[in-house]
Amino acid sequence: MYYWQRTRSHVWCESQQERWEVLWLDYGGQVELLWAQPLAIAFGHGSRLLGESHVPDFLARFTDGSLGLLDVRPAKRVDDHARLQFEETATICGALGWRYKVLAGHDNRATTNLDCLSASRHDRCLPTRETELRILEVAVGGRTRGELCRIVSPDCPPLACAWVDNMAWRRLLDVDLAAVFNSETVYTTADSVHEGRAA
Known part of the structure; x- marks a missing residue:
């Protein structure tokens, strides 16, 4: 199911x-x-x-x-x-x-990584609008997952993992799903978000 x-x-x-x-x-x-x-x-x-x-x-x-x-x-x-x-x-x-x-299927690693991201797709993992804007601002040019979490939640970085993963699931952040997925994975503000904010 x-x-x-x-x-x-x-x-x-x-x-x-x-x-x-x-x-x-x-x-x-x-x-x-x-x-x-x-x-x-x-x-x-x-x-x-x-x-x-x-x-x-x-x-x-x-x-x-x-x-x-x-x-x-x-x-x-x-x-x-x-x-x-x-x-x-x-x-x-x-x-x-x-x-x-x-x-006909997808790359196995990409599918496994997407499955990890999907754990944060639920509404309970949505960041506040203020936090979301902060993450988008910080991720311009690319930041590792670990960096993003430490910047937006310095007192408890693991708390921010669900937020950044939720944003990657919603395609507000770009991530290479075919790469190894860990705290060094680079997240970048999506081009579509750049265009939308510039409009």
């Missing part, structure tokens, strides 16, 4: 691979609602899979209001039959005006 904060409900995942992909979807911020195994597609006349069926892993409603089906399958596990199944599903989605994508 994955806690989907936008709806304050859980999304059922059939495997850890699916849970990792849901984590990335959550971080991406383009999916508003997500349903697990929402429907079955029965392939009929004109399909190369006549008589077969397929249950996509997820149905997504995106933030622009559009819908789409998502399947999770590592690239190395996509055989000829699965490829055909995905092609036929994409054709049906196209006819419905829906999106379709096969989620």
